[in-house]
Amino acid sequence: MEALATRLSNLDSHVEGAIRVVMFYDTLMRRRVDLPALARASAGLAECVAGIRLHSTGQVIRMSPAGTEASTAQPMSSRSPVTLDDEEIGEVWLERAGVANPLDEVVLDRLGIAVAAVVERYGPARTTMADPALVELVISADSDEAGRARALRLLGFAPDRPVRVAAVRTGLPLDRLAALVCPSHLVKAAEVGDAGVLLATKLGEFPDGARAGIGAHECPSRAWTEARIALRFTTSRSPVVHHPDLGALALLAEVPVASLRANADVAAVAALSAEDLETLDAYCATGSLRRAADLLHLHHSSVSRRLEQIGKVLDVADLARVKLALAAFRLL
Known part of the structure; x- marks a missing residue:
């Protein structure tokens, strides 16, 4: 990677240096490098820590001139936003001790363009949690x-x-x-x-x-x-x-909650015990006393007694009406 560019400290002119920086990043993009590689190459080129941050994921990449992850944080000596479709999606920066290099602005400008291109092509890092x-x-x-x-x-x-x-x-x-x-x-x-x-x-x-x-x-x-x-x-x-x-x-x-609560069938379902509610749910799911008993791992006579008890407050014979009342109750 070092053979692709002349060190900034050895450049004889600002124009020549700017051209070399542009060529440097053009070469990186042709190689379809990822964000860590961009940060690593930029740190080597600028001879100081280079950083990249994406706002969407909070991902931060900081690389040292040696090509390793930077451990000690230093103040940013220069910073540039990364934009995509006129929206700021992140930032890039350099952490240079002492006086800024005349070409730092060019480096950050090209680095920002490269980062935007990588994000547009590949999207952010494949993390699951999102902003x-x-x-x-x-x-x-x-x-x-x-x-x-x-x-x-x-x-x-x-x-x-x-x-x-x-x-x-x-x-x-x-x-x-x-x-x-x-x-x-x-x-x-x-x-x-x-x-x-x-x-x-x-x-x-x-x-x-x-x-x-x-x-x-x-x-x-x-x-x-x-x-x-x-x-x-x-x-x-x-x-x-x-x-x-x-x-x-x-x-x-779309029915207001107050209207649901005021309905007599829904109120009757809401007053049932957890055991009776489970029985009613199984009965509605199967439509049959015996199949409900199988689902609940009970004898059908036990399910029959529970449904008889529920029938005192709710017409269990009208299955469509019971299903509607049970569905409305779940919305509460």
Whole structure:
């Protein structure tokens, strides 16, 4: 790498030096180097510590002139923003002791251009956790399409590829869940509000204990709305719900909570014990007393007695009505 450039300290003229710096970075880009290699080469060229930071991931790379990671932090002697589509996506800097070199500005300018090109080509480092602000830009209904496209690109997603959106709740760390669900596909995760967000090119199976609502709309903001609705309908028996599978039940999510609570059937379901609620859920899931007994690992006579008790406050014979009341109760 050193053969590609003359050391800045040995340059005879500013113009010649600037040309050599431009040629140096052109050569690096033709070789399609990554961000650590860019920082390492820049540190060797400038003969001081060179640094790169991406705002989207918080990733910081600092390399010493020796080609190793810099350990001791020094004040920045010069800094330059990294921009992509007129948006600042990061910064590059040099940590030079003493007087700045006349070509430091040129080095940082070309380094910033190179970093932007790498980010645009490959996306940020393949970390799972993402900047919540960027994720919110993607899923917010208030985002304009240009801003949403930039945010998706900064997160590593191709603009012409669909993005799946899931709303999740889990006892696992969110990055661990994302890695399990998408072991071989691009996925970004963040906590937004009271739920976790997964943005992925493809979603796999969710592990036991996790609950997930999955949107289907091609627009990420609409898909996020669908995913949050689907998440509200999840249960221990149905921990993953796809919004299209809800059908007309999804309309219940638009009913005010106060109206749901005031409904007599919903209030009756809310007053049931955990045992009776589990029995009613199994009965609704199977539509049969005996199959519900098998699901609960009970004798059918035990399930019959429980349903008879529930029937005092709720018409269990009308299965459609009971299912509707149970679904409405879950939204609370």
